[in-house]
Amino acid sequence: MGLDVQFTFDCADPAKLAAFWAEALDYRVQGPPDGFDSWEQALTAFGVPPERHNDASAVVDPEGAGPRLFFQRVPEPKRVKNRVHLDVRAAPGLTGDARMAALEEAADRLVARGASRVARHEPAPPLGAGHLIMTDPEGNEFCLD
Numbered sequence: 001m002g003l004d005v006q007f008t009f010d011c012a013d014p015a016k017l018a019a020f021w022a023e024a025l026d027y028r029v030q031g032p033p034d035g036f037d038s039w040e041q042a043l044t045a046f047g048v049p050p051e052r053h054n055d056a057s058a059v060v061d062p063e064g065a066g067p068r069l070f071f072q073r074v075p076e077p078k079r080v081k082n083r084v085h086l087d088v089r090a091a092p093g094l095t096g097d098a099r100m101a102a103l104e105e106a107a108d109r110l111v112a113r114g115a116s117r118v119a120r121h122e123p124a125p126p127l128g129a130g131h132l133i134m135t136d137p138e139g140n141e142f143c144l145d
Contacts, residue, residue, distance in 0.1 A: 006068045007086070010078075011138050014071035016114075018057035020137050021069050023113050024088055027059040030068070078139045086142045087131075096123060096130075103132050103144045110134065110144075 011017045018029050036042035043053050058070045090106035091099045100123070107117055114137035123130035131145040 004067075006070050008070045008072060009138075009140065010074040010076075011071050011140075012073065012077065013054065013138070014057040014073050015054050017071045017136065017138055018059050018069070020110075020113050020115070021071075022059040024110055024115075024136075024142075025059070025061075025066070025069075027066070027069070028062050030058040030060045082141045085140070087145050088142060090144045099123070100130050103130070106144050107132050107134060113137075 009017060021027065022029050032039045032042040036045065040053060044050075048055075055073045056071060058068055060066075060068050088106070091102035094102050100120075107115070111117060116135045116139075118133040118135060118141070121128065121131050121133070129145065131143050134142050134144060136142060
């Protein structure tokens with residue numbers, strides 16, 4: 001039996017962060033269980049009080065190939081730099097100016113969705129292709145590479 005992997009994010013607003021990462025990765029917010037038209041309808045049927053409807057959310061790869069990302073509400077804010085981060089491959093196969101232009105275009109799109117730019121690292125051949133360091137709307141670091 002093969003193993004499956006899921007990445008879990010602690011956060012303050014699971015729905016908002018799920019929407020951001022769905023956009024960033026070309027994923028989709030995971031739909032409700034069979035028999036329900038919405039998560040609100042499902043959670044209400046399960047007896048979950050309205051104030052807890054945003055306790056969790058998830059996004060999935062529409063092709064079914066990539067890992068699921070799960071977002072769970074926690075009471076404490078993010079305090080330190082992530083020890084693990086996601087690299088979003090926004091310019092596969094590109095080099096030099098074309099690569100950096102593609103990364104900048106992706107960064108602009110994500111900044112409009114609530115991300116922040118942290119740093120730009122220029123190409124430094126032979127090993128450094130260039131990348132951008134970003135944070136999501138709750139301050140989780142990720143790279144556009």
